[in-house]
Each structure stands twice: as structure tokens, then as C-alpha cells.
Amino acid sequence: MSLRKQTPSDFLKQIIGRPVVVKLNSGVDYRGVLACLDGYMNIALEQTEEYVNGQLKNKYGDAFIRGNNGNSPSLYSCTTSKISPFVYNQGHQQVF
Amino acid sequence: MPELVDKCIGSRIHIVMKSDKEIVGTLLGFDDFVNMVLEDVTEFEITPEGRRITKLDQILLNGNNITMLVPGGEGPEV
Numbered sequence: 150m151s152l153r154k155q156t157p158s159d160f161l162k163q164i165i166g167r168p169v170v171v172k173l174n175s176g177v178d179y180r181g182v183l184a185c186l187d188g189y190m191n192i193a194l195e196q197t198e199e200y201v202n203g204q205l206k207n208k209y210g211d212a213f214i215r216g217n218n219g220n221s222p223s224l225y226s227c228t229t230s231k232i233s234p235f236v237y238n239q240g241h242q243q244v245f
Numbered sequence: 246m247p248e249l250v251d252k253c254i255g256s257r258i259h260i261v262m263k264s265d266k267e268i269v270g271t272l273l274g275f276d277d278f279v280n281m282v283l284e285d286v287t288e289f290e291i292t293p294e295g296r297r298i299t300k301l302d303q304i305l306l307n308g309n310n311i312t313m314l315v316p317g318g319e320g321p322e323v
Contacts, residue, residue, distance in 0.1 A: 157281070
């Protein structure tokens with residue numbers, strides 16, 4: 150497997166439009182399609198599902214997750230397999 | 246002057262977060278804020294039971310909550 154050096158900004162451009170999961174430090178997950186994000190890691194998701202402690206609680210057509218100053222989303226993981234990509238957030242976020 | 250983290254690119258690295266979480270993965274890249282792109286990642290939540298979560302493919306880890314980096318580390322003992 151060839152190594153490809155990839156910076157965070159390259160990675161973020163790559164995952165737009167793909168299904169992701171945003172995980173908050175509180176243990177709440179939001180799974181949806183990544184519509185866009187900005188330099189503060191504010192995130193817009195489409196077709197969002199909210200999971201609390203692994204259980205599906207709510208569904209939102211669109212969700213905006215605010216990247217607070219310093220407490221922005223932590224991990225974004227995209228897979229090319231059937232497993233949903235994973236976006237992990239350690240900060241405190243608000244979801245509108 | 247290349248940073249120490251530069252030398253870890255392509256290798257396994259163990260990352261300890263401010264919370265009770267640790268991440269092990271292969272480092273693909275990072276930026277000035279030490280946000281890190283990793284792949285083949287295993288996430289460990291440090292609880293009395295030692296729960297482990299394994300994720301595939303690539304991850305962007307926000308540098309805000311990183312406490313420590315361990316080059317070549319394998320993570321907490323399970």
C-alpha cells in the first residue's frame with residue numbers, strides 16, 4: 150500500500166458529500182451526509198440521525214453543528230466500504 | 246527544521262486525549278494546529294472494562310483535545 154501524505158485540509162475536501170458520523174463528547178452521535186464545513190469546523194449535515202448511547206433518538210432533515218471556538222469536531226472518518234464513515238467530536242457542540 | 250511529528254508520518258502512533266480516550270493509528274499527515282489525519286484507527290475508551298472501538302479508513306483528529314503523542318505506541322494495555 151503506497152503511503153499518501155494528507156493534510157487535514159486535503160482530507161476535509163475529500164469527505165464532503167460523504168456520509169459521516171459526528172460524535173460529541175457527551176456521547177451523542179449524529180450520522181448524516183456531510184454537506185459542508187468551514188474553518189471553524191462548523192458542520193452542516195443532511196439526512197441526519199441522532200444516536201444517544203447507541204440508540205436512535207431523532208431524525209433531522211438538515212443539521213447544523215456549531216464548532217465552538219476550540220471545541221470543534223475531532224475526528225472524521227470516511228470509509229469506502231458499507232460501513233458508515235465516522236466523524237468524531239470531542240468538544241461541546243450545539244445542534245440546530 | 247522538520248518537526249518530531251514529521252518523522253512519525255507513515256508510522257503507527259498512539260495519541261492520548263484530555264478525556265479518557267486514546268487513539269492508535271497510522272499517521273498520514275498533520276497541520277500547524279496538530280490536527281492529525283490517521284488511518285486504520287482503533288479508539289480506546291478508558292473505562293474499568295477497557296472498552297475498545299475499531300474504525301476503518303481515515304480519521305481527522307482535532308488537535309484541541311490531544312494531550313500526548315507516543316510514536317510507535319500500541320495504545321493502552323487491554
